[in-house]
Amino acid sequence: MKIIADNLQITRSDLADALFHRNPDPFQVLVQAMEAAGAEAIDLNTGPLGRNAAREMAFCVEAVQSVSDLPILIDTANPVAMRAGLEANRKVAVINGISLEPQKMAEILPLAVQYDVDVIGYLLDGRSQMPSDQDDRMAIALELFQRCLSAGLRTEQLIIDPVVAPLIWQDGLRRNRDLLEIVRRLPELLDFPVRTVAGLSNLTTGQGPRNLKRRIEQLYLSMLAAAGLSWVLLDIHHHDTVASVRICQTLLNDDIFAWDPTANDGSSAP
Amino acid sequence: MKIIADNLQITRSDLADALFHRNPDPFQVLVQAMEAAGAEAIDLNTGPLGRNAAREMAFCVEAVQSVSDLPILIDTANPVAMRAGLEANRKVAVINGISLEPQKMAEILPLAVQYDVDVIGYLLDGRSQMPSDQDDRMAIALELFQRCLSAGLRTEQLIIDPVVAPLIWQDGLRRNRDLLEIVRRLPELLDFPVRTVAGLSNLTTGQGPRNLKRRIEQLYLSMLAAAGLSWVLLDIHHHDTVASVRICQTLLNDDIFAWDPTANDGSSAP
Numbered sequence: 001m002k003i004i005a006d007n008l009q010i011t012r013s014d015l016a017d018a019l020f021h022r023n024p025d026p027f028q029v030l031v032q033a034m035e036a037a038g039a040e041a042i043d044l045n046t047g048p049l050g051r052n053a054a055r056e057m058a059f060c061v062e063a064v065q066s067v068s069d070l071p072i073l074i075d076t077a078n079p080v081a082m083r084a085g086l087e088a089n090r091k092v093a094v095i096n097g098i099s100l101e102p103q104k105m106a107e108i109l110p111l112a113v114q115y116d117v118d119v120i121g122y123l124l125d126g127r128s129q130m131p132s133d134q135d136d137r138m139a140i141a142l143e144l145f146q147r148c149l150s151a152g153l154r155t156e157q158l159i160i161d162p163v164v165a166p167l168i169w170q171d172g173l174r175r176n177r178d179l180l181e182i183v184r185r186l187p188e189l190l191d192f193p194v195r196t197v198a199g200l201s202n203l204t205t206g207q208g209p210r211n212l213k214r215r216i217e218q219l220y221l222s223m224l225a226a227a228g229l230s231w232v233l234l235d236i237h238h239h240d241t242v243a244s245v246r247i248c249q250t251l252l253n254d255d256i257f258a259w260d261p262t263a264n265d266g267s268s269a270p
Numbered sequence: 271m272k273i274i275a276d277n278l279q280i281t282r283s284d285l286a287d288a289l290f291h292r293n294p295d296p297f298q299v300l301v302q303a304m305e306a307a308g309a310e311a312i313d314l315n316t317g318p319l320g321r322n323a324a325r326e327m328a329f330c331v332e333a334v335q336s337v338s339d340l341p342i343l344i345d346t347a348n349p350v351a352m353r354a355g356l357e358a359n360r361k362v363a364v365i366n367g368i369s370l371e372p373q374k375m376a377e378i379l380p381l382a383v384q385y386d387v388d389v390i391g392y393l394l395d396g397r398s399q400m401p402s403d404q405d406d407r408m409a410i411a412l413e414l415f416q417r418c419l420s421a422g423l424r425t426e427q428l429i430i431d432p433v434v435a436p437l438i439w440q441d442g443l444r445r446n447r448d449l450l451e452i453v454r455r456l457p458e459l460l461d462f463p464v465r466t467v468a469g470l471s472n473l474t475t476g477q478g479p480r481n482l483k484r485r486i487e488q489l490y491l492s493m494l495a496a497a498g499l500s501w502v503l504l505d506i507h508h509h510d511t512v513a514s515v516r517i518c519q520t521l522l523n524d525d526i527f528a529w530d531p532t533a534n535d536g537s538s539a540p
Contacts, residue, residue, distance in 0.1 A: 173525065177521070180496055219514055
């Protein structure tokens, strides 16, 4: 399990301001801090972009890649911005993401094929709703997989996000328990060792004691890791959570154990 | 997943002294503290007993049960002491434990049948060695299960302990990863929802930073919980670890989520 940092959100006022003035410095400072804190990939969440979506996205991608070689997840629902980000990309880009929503299938999925990049597929229905039922989620995974292949994607390009639900939802506990099973069973269901990703912050959305939130996230993360999750999206400044990822990486790999969790850089983890 | 406290070890000098003088007070004080800290069962580990093994064990069981209704795990390899403990028991007792070791099969297992109590079966070979290979461990589980049934045990009475290995062993990481799979697969292997138990302290045996040990234990515990572990044996004074059990219980049950983990007393957990 490797870490995608979710801190690069252009809705942050300092970044929105920097984007407006085409000042790469705040992006670069943040990206370097994210990498130093242990990020193994960076999610670039632009939020809603303005009229100059394409130019804005290109600027963001260039700002990130001017200081980092990490994979960059281009996180936008705007196909024009997505294409501009892929054009600007000079390193490793991942499309974040698609779902069975017709617009995404029609306008985002072909970009993954055209630019030959990995793409995150969310287990959401055609209206971008989370299925409440486990069988529905399995059926969506199969349909998404098959439609990606039909569109010309190679199996290796798809990364599935089964979508963590907020615990405070009425059936939040059941959904997230089902999610563990989905992560474990997807490779068998798709007859391929498909990679999976999950966003951790969604779990503890809402009011709640901060320390308890972190503990819940870390313990659920450990369950996800044991289920075989490939990537986790999290706030890289939650140092305890990052340390927990390192411990999970250690527990689940084949090295000889050592007490220093930082000695394991995750390079041998799945 | 419920908690068995492993703190009642007669090798502790204060308890050894109290036993010698047949003074139940230190036992009672400790047992009440264990229950207050969240113990849902109590392991009574007598260590090597003297010439008066039977009387000493009876005294210990009576001391515990004079202040607590919790299930008591009688943890001795001495069949005379085991029988005395079962005779003294007035509440719920569990035999801890048996293995394929011939002496245990011949002298301890029949006591579980005779006294109609649950019994913990360790996945160890006939010489009480831990199998290093996963297939061997599965084979031992099957043989243990079948020999218990042949001896007249009801399936419901057996609780399997797959035996956590110290991480510092050369293959400690692999063994404990295999253990997660064993816990998950045992019900299918034995075609029965067999209960499982694991002792957590063995994981971090040896020199190592204390806080890191606790974090590793908690994250591995979470993996065990998700794999379906029924009971965990731990130091009840590790409050963070106990809190982690409560969170795991919450994450894995069907209630509606609430931020207070102590609101969940584990009564609806497996």
